[in-house]
Amino acid sequence: MERYYFDHNATTPVAPPVVDAMLPHLRAHFGNASSIHQEGQAAKQALERARRQVAAFLGCAQKEIVFTSGGTEADNLAVLGVEGHVVSSTIEHPAVLAALKNRGHFTLVAPDRSGVVSPDAVRSAMRPDTALVSIMHANNELGVVQEIAGFAEIAHAAGALFHSDGVQACGKIAIDLTGVDLYSISGHKLNAPKGVGALFVREGVALSPRQFGGRHESGRRAGTESVPLAVALGEACAMPREDYSALRDRLEEGILRSVSDTTLNSAGAPRVPNTTNIRFDGIEGEAMVIALDLRGFAVSSGAACSSGAVEPSHVLMAIGLTREQAKSSIRFSLGLGNTVEQIDRLIEAVTAAAAHLRRMAPAYA
């Protein structure tokens, strides 16, 4: 069966140029970037070239990039690496929320009903000992983009640092790190493989390491660097990026027009151009996801728990949706490979699945 993939916020296919770039570093160039010999030097050169590519992508200095094992490690490093009180939001990724719960001493602010975190809410959550403000750049489920420069100003005015989880923003919107002290990115959301990410650490920012060993990554992240993965991330950062807003709008309009009782979650908020999150009243999102999967379409609903079952999304609950509304919401996220034809087939399949599910829902019988 032909597959149609609309879950690029979960992960992305690895782009062919990225595979090509990393292969030599799996085959011929196996050196350790810390070694002084020729093999080591070749590895070091590849690693630093990749670091320059990532820095160019983020508009920062090469030495401000720390390679990590992914977005979660980058978020953990930022959130756990600063002492003191933290102000963050209820719609953060678990990589931030769970790390905060583990360290304690934090305040979470709620967004408004469209998913936007207000500067006033953050300002009023600040305490004299607040050392870090961490607000995600773009939300993984809603796609809502936050005005991060404003939060950076609030943090700095109070003498705190500002971190942003940029995992879902990178590759989708222009990144401007003015005022930002720490910024996380993830390879596999950017058409690089899983297992690599990076944290931007503004020069001069003191951050205590979470992992101890050799003096890799300027002492910020011990462990022999994976050169092939770093090269892959660098190459992915250098790739030209497409704008999916036309396709996304076509999908959104198509579904909202052809399926009744549907609502766009976060309508009106600024959003990344590849994401749409739609609520289908009276429909079990989990059933919709499985029904579409069996017909070849990959979409998502809620958050997978350890068994693989779906739980209602904490993000949708945070913007004031009821459990039922959260469970009836589906996220479609576009990316590499999606075409107009695929979008039209998806609209057709969603319309048919919704009609079938509605026939069985008591309220719609």
Place this chain on the structure above:
Amino acid sequence: MPEPLWAVAMSGGVDSSVVAGLLKREGRNVVGMTMQLWNQRRLPELASDGPTGRCCSIDDVYDARYVAQLIGLPYYVVNFEEDFEKQVVRPFVDDYLHGRTPVPCTLCNNFIKFETFIRMAEGIGAEKVATGHYARITFNAESGRWELRRAVDTTKDQTYFLFGLTQPQLARTLFPLGEMVKSDVRELAKSLALPVAEKGDSQEICFVPNGDYKAFIEAYCKEQGIALHDMRGDIVTADGEVIGEHGGYHSFTVGQRKGIGIARPEPLYVIATEPETKRVIVGGGDALMTSRFAVGDVNWISIAAITAPRRAAVRIRNKHLPAAATLHPTTDPSRVEVHFDEPQRAVTPGQGAVFYDGDLVLGGGWID
């Protein structure tokens, strides 16, 4: 037309794994699904490493997923935790607190496995669901009714827990193991090269670790902020003579002999529990014998509601050998008076009473 889709409920055990393997071998279009019903880590004080009470453990999901992958089925875990708590766990706890002895497996069958699950299966486009239950479903063209029959393997027969199945539910359900004996099922598991062929049978109540329902009730009430009123009270004889004290009526069930803690020349049994007075009434074995009782919420399966007395064999708990009785209709078609030919031991409020005619399940209901 593509082959219609069937959904197999896969628990990770040998029975449902064999069902999935058989249907796939027959060339059916099958999807495997595991119901996530209860979070094992939810009541941490009940942490169990025993073989029982492992419902919905990550290990079982792992096994089910592995079997589905070996067989080559699309596979999904579906989250029914909210429904399960509302329809099964909460009523289970309430029943004990009201002095009844519940049958959670029947509630789960009625409201989850053959209701929520069938609805989910239909939602994803499946026409039928198949499970690893030991029972048989037949269609009687004459009466136009779906009939439920005992499994060929009478030692594994699960019809006692299936008396609540409605006609629409039966019409959508397949029990491929109903004609088989367990040893054949294990052989089939081996011949299908399923890695769960030697896995032990699940036992007891799946969400209660080690069968310790008293500890479960206490932990659950604590988590839910349900104030457990003092359930301690007197142990009395049928004549009202106080002969001792007990530590909570919720830990007693009709017919129970162990744990009364009073030495008497003749053995003492629990005859009844009275939540209103917190008394546990005990007596000799004779006092446990009952000839007549009422059954409510009767679901008629293989026949329409009776309008005249009808002979039947009635089973009053899973391990009870069905005993000859006459069913008497009442003005309420969902209510029946059962008159046993010979008195039976420990007719227990809250348990199911299932009416048989040979291997045919006529229907069943809840003992008042």
